[in-house]
Amino acid sequence: MEQTKTVIDAGNLDDLQKLLGTFDENLNIVTRELGVMAQVEGARLKITGDAENVALAQRVLDGILKLIRAGESVDKSRIVYCIELAREGNLDDIEQVMSGVVAITSRGKQIKCKTVGQKKYVDAIKNNTVVFGVGPAGTGKTYLAVCLAASAYKGKQVEKIILTRPAVEAGEKLGFLPGDLQTKVDPYLRPLYDALQEMFGMENYLKLMEKGVIEIAPLAYMRGRTLSNAFIILDEAQNTTCEQMKMFLTRMGDGSKVVVTGDVTQIDLPDGKRSGLKHAISILKNIEGIETVTLTAKDIVRHPLVMQIVRAYERENTREERKRR
Numbered sequence: 001m002e003q004t005k006t007v008i009d010a011g012n013l014d015d016l017q018k019l020l021g022t023f024d025e026n027l028n029i030v031t032r033e034l035g036v037m038a039q040v041e042g043a044r045l046k047i048t049g050d051a052e053n054v055a056l057a058q059r060v061l062d063g064i065l066k067l068i069r070a071g072e073s074v075d076k077s078r079i080v081y082c083i084e085l086a087r088e089g090n091l092d093d094i095e096q097v098m099s100g101v102v103a104i105t106s107r108g109k110q111i112k113c114k115t116v117g118q119k120k121y122v123d124a125i126k127n128n129t130v131v132f133g134v135g136p137a138g139t140g141k142t143y144l145a146v147c148l149a150a151s152a153y154k155g156k157q158v159e160k161i162i163l164t165r166p167a168v169e170a171g172e173k174l175g176f177l178p179g180d181l182q183t184k185v186d187p188y189l190r191p192l193y194d195a196l197q198e199m200f201g202m203e204n205y206l207k208l209m210e211k212g213v214i215e216i217a218p219l220a221y222m223r224g225r226t227l228s229n230a231f232i233i234l235d236e237a238q239n240t241t242c243e244q245m246k247m248f249l250t251r252m253g254d255g256s257k258v259v260v261t262g263d264v265t266q267i268d269l270p271d272g273k274r275s276g277l278k279h280a281i282s283i284l285k286n287i288e289g290i291e292t293v294t295l296t297a298k299d300i301v302r303h304p305l306v307m308q309i310v311r312a313y314e315r316e317n318t319r320e321e322r323k324r325r
Contacts, residue, residue, distance in 0.1 A: 005048040007041075008061050016043045018068045019061065021079075029079045030060055059086045063094055070095075072112075077301060081115060084298055090116065103147035106201030111147050117299035118144060125259055128291045130249070132237075132281055133261045135295025141261040142235050143195050148259075149231035150199035153213070158257065160212075160230040163192045164248075166219045166239045189216050192235060219244055228253030237262035237277040239269055245276025265317065 010016035020027045020040070027045075031038050034057045036049035047057050063082050064074055072078075085091040097119045102111045113119040118140055124131045125148050133141040149161045196214060197205045208214045219240065234240070234248055237260045245260075252258055262277045269275060284290050297314065 003048060004051045004054050005046055006054050006058050008045045008047065008058060008065075010043045010045070010065060013043050015065065015068050016040070016045075018074060019045075019064055021074070025076070026064070026074060026079050029076060030057055030083065033080070033083050034060070056086055059091055063091045066095060078114065081298065085116070102144060103151040103199065105198050106204065111144075113144075114140070114301045115295075115299040117293070117295045118301075121293040121295060122148065124291045124293045125257070129256075129289040130252070130258045130284075131260070131290075132277070132284075132292040133259060133295065134264060134277070134281070134292065135299060136263055136265065136297060138300040139295040140299070140301055141295060142191055142233070145233045145235075145259040145261060146192065146195035147199060149233060150196065152231045152257070158229055158231045158255065160227075161196075161208075161214045162227060162230050162232045163189070163196075163214075163216045163235065164219045164222060164233070165189060165192070165235045166237070166244060192216055192233075219248060222248055222251050225251055226253040227251045227256055229255035230257075232256060232258045234258070234260045235262075238264050238267045238275050240276035241269065242274055242276045242279045245280045249280065265313070 010019055027038055030036070034049070034053045036047050036053050036057045038057075039046045039048070045061065047054050047061070049057070060079075060082050063086065064079065067074055067078070067082075082091060082094060085094060093116045097113050097116055100112065100119075100122075102113060102122055104110055113122055117135070121131075121133050121141070122144055125133075125145065133145065135141055146163070149158075149163075152158045153161055193216065196216075200208060205214070209216075219234065230253075232252065237245065239262075240248065248260075249258070260277065260280070262275075264275065264278055267275050281292050285292060
């Protein structure tokens with residue numbers, strides 16, 4: 001196959017170093033994934049390989065440089081994501097993803113979307129009353145929802161933040177855990193606590209909890225209530241029954257926004273129980289003001305290995321389904 005080469009000018013050594021990564025880690029990912037060779041010459045990179053791979057590598061490295069010049073950090077997961085976008089011909093979307101700030105933490109850190117899927121999810125929450133966010137672990141479903149809830153409260157769009165989860169996890173039952181109800185449900189709600197503390201700061205978070213502005217409770221506590229002027233998040237919704245999901249969705253009052261998150265591949269309900277999340281998505285899909293956003297392994301923003309782990313399980317599930325058929 002005919003070899004070709006191209007030269008990428010980083011402009012300065014500082015940007016080049018960020019592009020290369022620690023011990024050339026970023027560059028090694030690009031060359032390994034795309035089958036090209038790279039040589040550093042001053043503040044420039046010379047890429048050699050077959051024409052198609054070199055062109056793809058150039059698009060990827062140019063895209064990463066744009067992120068660096070925009071002040072964005074670049075890690076393994078982002079490099080891999082840029083490569084996937086380039087292969088799909090969608091690398092230009094990465095700039096749009098980075099353009100908006102979702103929220104600002106108590107320490108002044110800007111929270112931005114990291115993937116196209118996350119951007120669609122955030123936009124859906126802003127533009128709809130009820131949103132179902134479905135996807136594997138690490139895609140930011142819960143974290144982004146909490147960030148938007150905190151931002152809505154700070155902007156006086158809602159008066160209250162309500163976060164809830166069904167207390168069903170991995171075959172465990174609350175009755176077997178020691179302590180009172182709050183102690184029992186705390187392990188299930190810990191990810192929600194952590195995200196809220198980051199957004200409000202510990203002191204303000206505790207004050208808002210005392211005032212009842214932030215409420216975190218098991219799903220069973222929602223029964224019989226009308227939740228108005230609130231940002232309501234139901235997390236781990238794959239573990240709701242159909243009856244629980246109907247109960248929850250009908251709690252919504254005037255001025256409220258609802259986000260329901262879950263992973264339909266991680267259902268811990270007893271055998272024979274249908275997931276309320278899967279049922280709700282199927283029957284509510286054509287109602288205006290309700291939107292479902294499906295995040296995938298490409299939207300995972302944890303360690304790159306998490307993406308590979310999720311995909312391995314997806315492949316295994318597909319093989320098992322084919323065998324059953």
